[in-house]
Amino acid sequence: xxxxxxxxxxxxxxxxxxxxxxxxxxxxxxxxxxxxxxxxxxxxxxxxxxxxxxxxxxxxxxxxxxxxxxxxxxxxxxxxxxxxxxxxxxxxxxxxxxxxxxxxxxxxxxxxxxxxxxxxxxxxxxxxxxxxxxxxxxxxxxxxxxxxxxxxxxxxxxxxxxxxxxxxxxxxxxxxxxxxxxxxxxxxxxxxxxxxxxxxxxxxxxxxxxxxxxxxxxxxxxxxxxxxxxxxxxxxxxxxxxxxxxxxxxxxxxxxxxxxxxxxxxxxxxxxxxxxxxxxxxxxxxxxxxxxxxxxxxxxxxxxxxxxxxxxxxxxxxxxxxxxxxxxxxxxxx
Numbered sequence: 001x002x003x004x005x006x007x008x009x010x011x012x013x014x015x016x017x018x019x020x021x022x023x024x025x026x027x028x029x030x031x032x033x034x035x036x037x038x039x040x041x042x043x044x045x046x047x048x049x050x051x052x053x054x055x056x057x058x059x060x061x062x063x064x065x066x067x068x069x070x071x072x073x074x075x076x077x078x079x080x081x082x083x084x085x086x087x088x089x090x091x092x093x094x095x096x097x098x099x100x101x102x103x104x105x106x107x108x109x110x111x112x113x114x115x116x117x118x119x120x121x122x123x124x125x126x127x128x129x130x131x132x133x134x135x136x137x138x139x140x141x142x143x144x145x146x147x148x149x150x151x152x153x154x155x156x157x158x159x160x161x162x163x164x165x166x167x168x169x170x171x172x173x174x175x176x177x178x179x180x181x182x183x184x185x186x187x188x189x190x191x192x193x194x195x196x197x198x199x200x201x202x203x204x205x206x207x208x209x210x211x212x213x214x215x216x217x218x219x220x221x222x223x224x225x226x227x228x229x230x231x232x233x234x235x236x237x238x239x240x241x242x243x244x245x246x247x248x249x250x251x252x253x254x255x256x257x258x259x260x261x262x263x264x265x266x267x268x269x270x271x272x273x274x275x276x277x278x279x280x281x282x283x284x285x286x287x288x289x290x291x292x293x294x295x296x297x298x299x300x301x302x303x304x305x306x307x308x309x310x311x312x313x314x315x316x317x318x319x320x321x322x323x324x325x326x327x328x329x330x331x332x333x334x
Contacts, residue, residue, distance in 0.1 A: 055120035133271035159306035189300035223279040223295040226305035269318035
């Protein structure tokens with residue numbers, strides 16, 4: 001009987017020891033699991049912060065590569081997974097805009113437009129948007145240079161070339177288009193010189209006519225005297241040609257056709273840079289609609305005024321159109 005009790009007691013002791021041992025092992029495993037999980041989370045956060053640092057300095061590929069090192073990304077926190085997905089879109093958009101594939105770039109930018117955080121990512125999306133706008137303008141201007149030159153519209157061709165060259169060459173696609181169209185600079189200068197020579201001959205042969213009619217072309221204010229908007233307004237007010245107006249009158253008319261608030265909004269909406277020497281003429285069409293003419297003297301002849309563009313601008317919406325000098329049609333710009 002004693003032996004049976006001892007055996008029973010031994011079994012109970014063994015069971016207790018086994019249970020305690022199992023609990024201890026379970027607790028140890030839990031602690032180990034928790035420790036491992038914390039280590040993984042710390043490593044993920046480290047990768048995330050490193051990616052943000054790369055983003056801040058514009059190293060987008062390195063930022064993506066950093067997140068790509070995370071194993072089991074599907075188990076990472078939502079914000080980490082979201083950043084990696086957005087970075088993939090950003091890199092795809094960058095590749096597209098560098099190749100001047102605007103439709104493809106638009107598609108990716110559309111997917112990124114709702115990005116609100118992190119700040120470093122928003123910054124890079126905004127930078128990409130600026131590059132997209134610059135490349136879009138560059139393609140538009142480059143096409144105009146060729147079209148206008150072939151059509152013999154040399155002042156417009158020269159203006160579009162100047163507009164193209166005013167864009168930042170830090171963008172690869174812009175720089176390539178600038179290099180591609182650079183050969184037109186000498187061609188346009190030569191064509192303008194020939195045209196100026198022919199105009200001088202015509203003016204000389206008609207000198208008696210202008211003298212008898214008391215209409216003598218004046219020097220100075222090359223851009224203003226060539227402005228279509230200024231000429232139209234001056235003729236409407238006086239019935240005379242702006243070419244023969246005294247310089248002080250031209251200066252006064254130019255001041256009347258200036259509107260800095262509208263021009264600031266126009267430049268912000270279109271991303272068209274302001275170049276030193278640009279002359280702007282603004283005509284109020286009513287209902288927050290404006291016509292804007294941009295001129296700049298030719299780099300090869302300061303007596304020649306190049307037309308950088310005739311635009312229509314909706315101040316309320318920011319929408320802008322540019323006049324095609326060959327077709328006579330306004331084309332959507334933004």
